[in-house]
Amino acid sequence: MTAASKEVAQLPGGQTVLSVKHWDDHLFSFRLSRPASFRFRSGEFVMIGLPGENGKPLLRAYSIASPFWDEELEFYSIKVQDGPLTSKLQKIQPGDQVIVKIKSTGTLVIDALLPGKRLWMLSTGTGVAPFASLMREPESYEKFDRVILTQTCRMKSELAYGVDLEKRLMEDPLVGEEAQGKFIRYATTTREQSERMGRITDLINSGKLFDDLGLPELDPEFDRVMICGSMGLNMDIKEILEARGFTEGANSRPGEYVIERAFVD
Numbered sequence: 001m002t003a004a005s006k007e008v009a010q011l012p013g014g015q016t017v018l019s020v021k022h023w024d025d026h027l028f029s030f031r032l033s034r035p036a037s038f039r040f041r042s043g044e045f046v047m048i049g050l051p052g053e054n055g056k057p058l059l060r061a062y063s064i065a066s067p068f069w070d071e072e073l074e075f076y077s078i079k080v081q082d083g084p085l086t087s088k089l090q091k092i093q094p095g096d097q098v099i100v101k102i103k104s105t106g107t108l109v110i111d112a113l114l115p116g117k118r119l120w121m122l123s124t125g126t127g128v129a130p131f132a133s134l135m136r137e138p139e140s141y142e143k144f145d146r147v148i149l150t151q152t153c154r155m156k157s158e159l160a161y162g163v164d165l166e167k168r169l170m171e172d173p174l175v176g177e178e179a180q181g182k183f184i185r186y187a188t189t190t191r192e193q194s195e196r197m198g199r200i201t202d203l204i205n206s207g208k209l210f211d212d213l214g215l216p217e218l219d220p221e222f223d224r225v226m227i228c229g230s231m232g233l234n235m236d237i238k239e240i241l242e243a244r245g246f247t248e249g250a251n252s253r254p255g256e257y258v259i260e261r262a263f264v265d
C-alpha cells in the first residue's frame with residue numbers, strides 16, 4: 001500500500017486502482033474498479049480526485065474513457081508537474097484508491113445527435129478520452145455506417161494511447177467485428193514530422209481530410225460531429241461547422257454536432 005492509498009482508503013467514494021500505464025512523460029491512463037450502482041452513458045464525464053491538503057477532496061472533471069458496459073472505469077490524463085491534482089494522481093499504483101463521484105454528465109452522447117450516416121469524433125490531446133468510450137459503444141455502430149476518430153497532437157508520442165485504443169477496439173469481443181468495417185482512426189501531428197501532419201481545421205478547410213479518407217465533405221444532412229479539444233480548437237471547428245449549416249445539439253434538443261472542452265489542463 002502506498003501513501004496515496006492509506007490517505008484515501010477510508011474515504012467514501014474511493015475506488016481501487018487496478019492498472020496504470022504511462023504513455024510518455026506527460027500522459028498516462030489508469031483503470032479503476034467500478035461502483036456497482038454507477039450508471040453512465042458512453043461519452044460522459046465524472047468528477048474524480050484525491051484528498052487535498054486540508055482533507056477536502058481535490059476533484060476534477062474527467063471523461064470516462066471506457067464504455068458504459070465495461071466492468072471497470074478507464075481514464076486518460078496529462079501529468080502536470082505542479083498541477084494540484086495531476087502531480088499526485090500520476091503517482092497512483094495498483095491497490096491505491098481514487099475518489100469517484102458517481103454522478104455523470106456531458107453532451108458528447110449519441111442521444112444529443114440526430115440520426116445520420118457518419119459519426120465524426122474530432123479530438124486534440126486528451127480530448128480523445130470520451131471517444132475512447134464511444135468507439136466501444138455498440139450504438140455508435142448501430143446508428144452510423146462510418147465512425148471516424150481524428151486526433152491531433154503536437155508530438156508523435158502523444159498519439160500512442162490512440163494507437164492502443166484502436167488495437168483494443170479491433171480485438172473487442174462485443175464491437176470488434178463491426179468496428180473493423182466501420183471505424184477509422186486519423187491521427188496527425190503538428191510539431192513533429194510524422195506520416196500525417198497538420199491541424200484538423202486546416203485539413204477540413206483544404207479538403208485533404210476527405211481526400212485522404214475517400215469520404216465526402218462534411219454535410220449536415222449526413223454527417224454528425226462530436227468535438228473535444230482545447231477552447232481554441234472547439235471554437236474554430238464550431239465556426240467551420242456552422243458555416244456549413246450544422247446546428248449544435250444538446251441532451252434536450254439533438255442536433256448535428258456537439259461540443260465539449262477537454263477538461264484537465
Ligand code: A2P
Nearest residue numbers: 124125152153154190199200201230232233236
Ligand atoms: P499546434 O501545434 O499548431 O498549436 P495543445 O497541446 O496546445 O492543446 O494542442 C494540441 C493540438 O491541437 C496541437 O497539435 C495543436 O496544434 C492543435 N490545436 C491547438 N489549437 C488549435 C486550433 N484552434 N485549431 C486547430 N488545432 C489546434
